[in-house]
Amino acid sequence: MHTYKIRVLPGETCLTVPAGTNLMEALRDGGLHLDAPCGGRGACGKCRVLLDGAEVLACQTAVDRDMTVELPRRQAAVILTQGLQVETRADGAGDLVLAFDIGTTTVVAYLMNGRTGALLAQASCLNPQTEFGADVISRIQYVMDTGSRELQTAILGAMADLTRQAAGAAGVEPERISLAAVVGNTAMHHLFLNIDPKPLTTPPYMPKVFEALELPAAGLLPIAPDGVVRVLPNIAGFVGADTVGCMTATRFDRVEKLTLMIDIGTNGEMVLGDGKRRLACSTAAGPAFEGAKISCGMRGAAGAVDHVRLENGKVVWHVIGDGEAVGLCGSGLLDLVAALLDTGDILESGRMPDKEYRLGETAVVLTQKDVREVQLAKSAIRAGIELMCEYLGAAVKEIDAVYLAGAFGNYLDPKSACRIGMIPPCLEEKIRPIGNAAGEGARLCALSRAEYDYSKTLAAGTEFLELASLPQFQDRFVDCLNFEEEDDD
Numbered sequence: 001m002h003t004y005k006i007r008v009l010p011g012e013t014c015l016t017v018p019a020g021t022n023l024m025e026a027l028r029d030g031g032l033h034l035d036a037p038c039g040g041r042g043a044c045g046k047c048r049v050l051l052d053g054a055e056v057l058a059c060q061t062a063v064d065r066d067m068t069v070e071l072p073r074r075q076a077a078v079i080l081t082q083g084l085q086v087e088t089r090a091d092g093a094g095d096l097v098l099a100f101d102i103g104t105t106t107v108v109a110y111l112m113n114g115r116t117g118a119l120l121a122q123a124s125c126l127n128p129q130t131e132f133g134a135d136v137i138s139r140i141q142y143v144m145d146t147g148s149r150e151l152q153t154a155i156l157g158a159m160a161d162l163t164r165q166a167a168g169a170a171g172v173e174p175e176r177i178s179l180a181a182v183v184g185n186t187a188m189h190h191l192f193l194n195i196d197p198k199p200l201t202t203p204p205y206m207p208k209v210f211e212a213l214e215l216p217a218a219g220l221l222p223i224a225p226d227g228v229v230r231v232l233p234n235i236a237g238f239v240g241a242d243t244v245g246c247m248t249a250t251r252f253d254r255v256e257k258l259t260l261m262i263d264i265g266t267n268g269e270m271v272l273g274d275g276k277r278r279l280a281c282s283t284a285a286g287p288a289f290e291g292a293k294i295s296c297g298m299r300g301a302a303g304a305v306d307h308v309r310l311e312n313g314k315v316v317w318h319v320i321g322d323g324e325a326v327g328l329c330g331s332g333l334l335d336l337v338a339a340l341l342d343t344g345d346i347l348e349s350g351r352m353p354d355k356e357y358r359l360g361e362t363a364v365v366l367t368q369k370d371v372r373e374v375q376l377a378k379s380a381i382r383a384g385i386e387l388m389c390e391y392l393g394a395a396v397k398e399i400d401a402v403y404l405a406g407a408f409g410n411y412l413d414p415k416s417a418c419r420i421g422m423i424p425p426c427l428e429e430k431i432r433p434i435g436n437a438a439g440e441g442a443r444l445c446a447l448s449r450a451e452y453d454y455s456k457t458l459a460a461g462t463e464f465l466e467l468a469s470l471p472q473f474q475d476r477f478v479d480c481l482n483f484e485e486e487d488d489d
Contacts, residue, residue, distance in 0.1 A: 004063050008032060009070040017063055023049070024058040028131055032071065034058055037134030037292035039142060044134075044292065048072065086249050086440055090117040090447040094178030098166070098223065099446040100159060101242065101439035102184030102192055103127060104136055104266035105290055105299065106407075107155070108439050109162035110446075111170055114179065117447050121169035123162040126299075128154040129191070134292035135266055136187035136238075140197040152194045160222050177223040181230040181446035183438050185267060186240035189231065205237035205466075212456050230445055232455050236464040238282035243269045245441025246405050247462070248455045250434065252278060257400035258392075260385065260427075263438070264330075264408045266290050268381055271462065272388040272399075279388050281465040283380035288373040289330035289408050296364045298327030305364060306411060308335035315339055317359060325362040331411040336366055337374050338416035341483055348483045350375045378422035379480040384467055385424065387476060391465055397426045405437040420483055 006015040006026060015030040024040055024047055027033070038044035040059035047058040050070040058069075090113075097114040100107065108124040129151050132142045139151055167174040182192065186207050190197045193215075199208045210233060217227035232241035232248075246263055247253075254275055261271045268285030271278055291297025298304050302321030305328050309316060317332065319325045328336065336359070340346040345357050356367045389396050402423065404410065414431040417423045423431065444451040467473050 005066045006030075006063065007066075007068045009068065010073070019064065021063045022059065023051075023056075023061040023063055023069070024131075026063055027058060027069070027071075033128060033131050034071070035134075036131045037138075039133030039138035040131075086251075086444060088117065088444050088448050088451055090115055091449055093449065094227075096120075096172060096177040097446040098163060098177050098180040098221070099439065099442035100162075100180065100182045100184075101245070101436060101442055102155065102159075102182065102188040103242070103406075103438075104185065104188060105130060105134075107158050107162060108436065109159070109166050110439065110443050111166040111172075111177070112443065112447060114447065119443075120172075121166040123165035123169070125158055125162060127188075128158050134290065136185065137201065139191065140187055140201055143191070144198055144201070149194055151191045155188070155192050156220065159220075163222055174222050175224050178227050179230065179446060180217065180221055180223060180227065181232070181442045181452065183232050183241040183245035183442040183445075185242050185265075185269075186234045186237055188242075189234060189240055193231070200237045207234045207237060207240075210234050210459075212452070212459075230452055232442070232445060232452075233459040235280055235459050235462055236282070236466075238267055239269050239280045239464060242438040243271065243280060244455050244459045245438040245445075246403075246434075247271060247278075247458045248441035248444055248451060249437040250403060253458060253461065255401070258394055258398050259401045259403065260388075260399050261403040261405060261434075261437075262381070262409060262423075263405040264289060264381070265406050266292070268377075268384075270381070270384055270388065272385075272392060273462075277392065277463070278461070279392060279463045279465050281384050281388060281467050283384045283467065285377040285380045288377040289333065291327065291329060291333075293373045294328060294333060294370045295367050296327045297333065297370075298329055300329040300331075300407065300411065303327060304329040305332035305336070305359065307413065308332055308339050308359075310339050310342060313343070315343065315359070325359060325364050328364060328366070329411075330408045331413065331416075333366075333370075333374065334412055334416045334420065334422075337371060337483075338413075338419040340366070341419060346371055346483070350481065350483060374420065375481050375483075378420050379477050381422050382424070382480040383473060383476040386480075387467060387470060387473060388465060396424045399427055399430065402427050402431045403434045403437070404431060405434050407436075409433055410435055421480065 002019045017026045034047040042060045092115040094114040099110040111121045212233040213231040215229045234240045263269045268283040271280045303326035304320045307318040352368045410433045418425040418428040
């Protein structure tokens with residue numbers, strides 16, 4: 001078979017691949033990763049590279065000659081690691097314990113003293129599965145289409161690297177770690193454990209495995225050969241162990257008044273309840289706020305506009321790293337839409353009279369399609385909030401506190417979230433960011449079997465509301481699409 005050489009810049013990597021190989025796959029096999037939110041279907045346009053000086057989409061390019069490929073420089077993402085710092089009594093099951101939060105976009109590891117609970121080191125990275133698609137459905141579809149274990153191999157490799165990084169930072173050998181706890185949404189859970197994800201995509205859209213698991217570490221993590229991995233339970237198809245981790249960290253069954261918890265990542269999960277009853281649901285809300293379907297969308301990294309505001313009627317913005325603006329991360333997107341609603345550049349219906357808006361002299365543009373994506377995402381969240389309240393027989397205004405978990409929730413401006421109607425305006429003063437609560441829940445469960453058992457109790461006692469099955473969901477979703485600042489009774 002004829003082969004060609006690919007010279008990859010920067011770094012002067014040289015790859016030799018068979019003729020006709022897809023360029024993205026060739027780079028991936030060579031350990032070089034590109035963003036591919038659409039899973040390589042050519043729809044997102046974010047795997048652009050320079051091929052012999054001309055810009056092409058790697059996923060749509062076949063290797064048909066010797067070529068020089070220049071990759072875009074990747075900026076380090078700002079990854080949220082801090083949580084609520086809940087105190088617990090470490091049971092000393094091991095001298096060193098580890099906790100993982102496997103997010104769809106990022107992965108965080110925490111290394112702790114198993115006897116005192118002290119945090120010794122932490123490490124984080126982007127989830128390498130993103131090159132197979134930004135959203136969980138794209139990744140599941142890839143596994144179903146190919147039967148490949150590539151996604152499991154990718155996440156296990158990342159977790160192994162983070163284990164060694166954390167151990168190295170703490171000055172210990174990874175083999176001294178005896179126990180690890182893991183949280184992640186249901187899709188990440190199944191891909192991590194190589195469990196068939198097909199049930200997540202077919203009615204009734206439930207996990208193949210619900211229950212908490214204690215598994216030998218061998219084959220999963222490079223810790224003690226006789227080490228154990230605790231995996232928290234799932235609740236439903238798209239309400240997973242990460243939500244259970246959030247509930248564990250917030251002691252959700254002990255809140256006295258009606259409380260709403262929202263975790264908006266690549267997917268959006270919500271829990272509403274009090275000490276007597278709690279209800280969980282999920283919404284397809286995240287991709288827009290993580291940049292996957294936004295023309296200038298990007299993660300929170302250097303060059304991302306993360307905040308926008310009006311000053312004397314003029315739009316001003318802040319860029320992470322204080323350099324040139326190259327894109328919009330979720331919080332910046334939310335702020336910009338809110339600001340343009342106030343300037344009239346976006347109408348309450350979502351229509352942009354000028355079809356697009358450029359942020360000053362920068363390359364950052366917000367298009368009509370981008371605004372529609374924001375409308376779809378915010379409407380799904382708002383409809384979910386309202387329907388959960390109806391299901392529990394409560395008015396939205398009766399919600400006493402709103403916990404926002406995850407990176408997007410941590411950095412968004414509550415005023416902007418309420419201005420666009422994603423969160424009912426009557427709740428603005430009740431919003432409280434709680435950081436990486438899922439990771440905090442994993443830490444608690446690594447330190448204490450009592451906490452791990454508590455997480456099982458929380459999962460078992462949480463009702464799941466399948467929004468899409470409710471007859472009124474579609475009508476409510478449509479009602480919430482506009483940006484009117486209407487409040488709920």
